[in-house]
Amino acid sequence: MNMLQVAVLGVAGVLLAVQFKGGKTEYSTYIALGVSVLIFTAVFGQLEVLVDTVREIGDTIGLDGVYIRTMLKMIGITYAAELASSICKDAGYQTVAAQIEIFGKLLIMVLSVPILLMVLQAIGEFLT
Structure with missing residues (x-):
């Protein structure tokens, strides 16, 4: 389409x-x-x-496949959360929409923590 x-x-x-x-x-x-x-x-x-x-x-x-998979998961979570949130807003349930958005953001943060730790370890190795 x-x-x-x-x-x-x-x-x-x-x-x-x-x-x-x-x-x-x-x-x-x-x-x-x-x-x-x-x-x-x-x-x-x-x-x-x-x-x-x-x-x-x-x-x-x-690039390691872990990074690519994580990035694609983040894109999928963002799209699904935005779609569900918009549908809830259209139906008049702004509170539910806000909770979906918050959950999506937190889930993306959880997915990004391992990558952040790898970056911090790499920086630590360069500094020592």
Whole structure:
């Protein structure tokens, strides 16, 4: 799916959801959720290209696979947290959206701790 198709799908979904917002508000939430899931699945096709490119760059410069996997996990967590948070905000649950965002940020911090420790060890070795 290209950008134009995603844009048309998004705009059409929003226009359809707006029509239901006056009467049955839950339908507008379901439509927005469905459109979001469709766009999310479209990302997977593009994500494969990104993953292959990052792996090729890592192989070229001799980067350890742990760093690449961690970076890809962080990108996935960021995207999933943003998607879930936006859906919750659209449904009117800002508190739940904020908790999802906080959890995503904390999870990224947890993933980055081993890499930070490796960097600090490398700096320590250079200084001694």
